[in-house]
Amino acid sequence: MREVALKGKKILILGAGAIAEAMIRGLTEADAVSPEQIVVTNKSNLERLQYLQETYRVSIVENLEDEAGSEALASADIILLACKPHDVANVLERIRDKVIDPVVLSVAAGVSTDLMESILGQNARVVRAMPNTACAVLESATAVSYGKHCEEETKTLAETILSVLGTVSVVEEKLMDVVTGLSGSGPAYFYYMVEAMQSAAENLGLPSDTARTLILQTLFGAGKMLQETHLDPNVLRRQVTSPNGTTMAGIRVFEEANFKELVERVITRAAERSREMGEQQASILQ
Ligand SMILES: NC(=O)C1=CN([C@@H]2O[C@H](COP(=O)(O)OP(=O)(O)OC[C@H]3O[C@@H](n4cnc5c(N)ncnc54)[C@H](O)[C@@H]3O)[C@@H](O)[C@H]2O)C=CC1
Numbered sequence: 128m129r130e131v132a133l134k135g136k137k138i139l140i141l142g143a144g145a146i147a148e149a150m151i152r153g154l155t156e157a158d159a160v161s162p163e164q165i166v167v168t169n170k171s172n173l174e175r176l177q178y179l180q181e182t183y184r185v186s187i188v189e190n191l192e193d194e195a196g197s198e199a200l201a202s203a204d205i206i207l208l209a210c211k212p213h214d215v216a217n218v219l220e221r222i223r224d225k226v227i228d229p230v231v232l233s234v235a236a237g238v239s240t241d242l243m244e245s246i247l248g249q250n251a252r253v254v255r256a257m258p259n260t261a262c263a264v265l266e267s268a269t270a271v272s273y274g275k276h277c278e279e280e281t282k283t284l285a286e287t288i289l290s291v292l293g294t295v296s297v298v299e300e301k302l303m304d305v306v307t308g309l310s311g312s313g314p315a316y317f318y319y320m321v322e323a324m325q326s327a328a329e330n331l332g333l334p335s336d337t338a339r340t341l342i343l344q345t346l347f348g349a350g351k352m353l354q355e356t357h358l359d360p361n362v363l364r365r366q367v368t369s370p371n372g373t374t375m376a377g378i379r380v381f382e383e384a385n386f387k388e389l390v391e392r393v394i395t396r397a398a399e400r401s402r403e404m405g406e407q408q409a410s411i412l413q
């Protein structure tokens with residue numbers, strides 16, 4: 128099924144940063160898409176493109192304005208928009224007259240399907256997705272919402288690609304900023320926690336590699352427990368928390384520091400930032 132939907136489809140990736148690489152790696156290593164189906168371009172960094180070409184055997188285009196660029200645009204079935212949000216309007220304006228009705232799959236934080244449709248023309252098939260960098264290991268938590276002109280075939284195509292890279296949740300577009308602050312940025316929150324646990328462990332005398340092994344396995348084990356037992360995190364937490372024991376003492380410190388409120392502020396601020404970046408792009412067009 129997956130093979131049929133993606134077979135022979137040409138994917139042009141605009142942007143060659145962290146998320147583009149994570150998606151290329153996931154799609155090619157899963158054998159869902161062959162490197163010959165992928166062309167990547169970016170604003171200016173040729174070295175970066177050459178690295179992607181050498182590592183993943185994908186094709187690269189240095190300049191969208193030259194013959195190779197025009198050919199890549201005209202033959203693209205899917206345009207994966209993976210540039211910074213503040214480049215989106217400019218990129219779409221440059222390509223709109225050179226593409227032939229591709230599905231535009233954007234992962235740019237904050238940028239609405241409305242905005243993209245208003246640049247590309249009102250029949251454009253625009254998909255807004257928010258994956259995370261775990262695409263690289265096929266474990267992304269991706270959310271997706273659709274523009275006005277996406278028919279079933281487009282939705283199937285988008286969900287086929289994205290589901291290669293991890294789970295896919297279809298959400299109302301008005302929730303995409305929250306999703307961005309939650310699961311788009313989410314890996315970084317866990318990495319930050321790991322960094323903090325690592326330095327605490329080292330300060331308390333554990334060798335660095337021992338600390339790393341213990342922390343990573345604890346994180347992985349907790350994730351697997353949540354996923355496989357289907358128990359509420361609160362129930363699982365209570366199983367760890369012996370009365371008057373070590374966990375209770377540790378969690379109390381979190382509570383004293385208003386940890387839950389802090390986490391809510393973190394996600395609220397990240398979601399707000401997503402909204403701000405989208406509004407910045409919208410204001411360029413007014
Ligand atoms: N890094 C992440 O975890 C995630 C990022 N995103 C979104 O993905 C997008 C890219 O983020 P990163 O990969 O982190 O950024 P990055 O800075 O690593 O990559 C941005 C890329 O866009 C390219 N670019 C800019 N203007 C261009 C143009 N005119 N034509 C072609 N390429 C152009 C740049 O050269 C660069 O390669 C952003 O919109 C971000 O909101 C979405 C989900 C997760």
Ligand SMILES: O=C(O)[C@@H]1CCC=N1
Nearest residue numbers: 236307308311312313
């Ligand atoms: O930090 C950012 O803006 C992007 C969007 C989600 C993850 N990284």
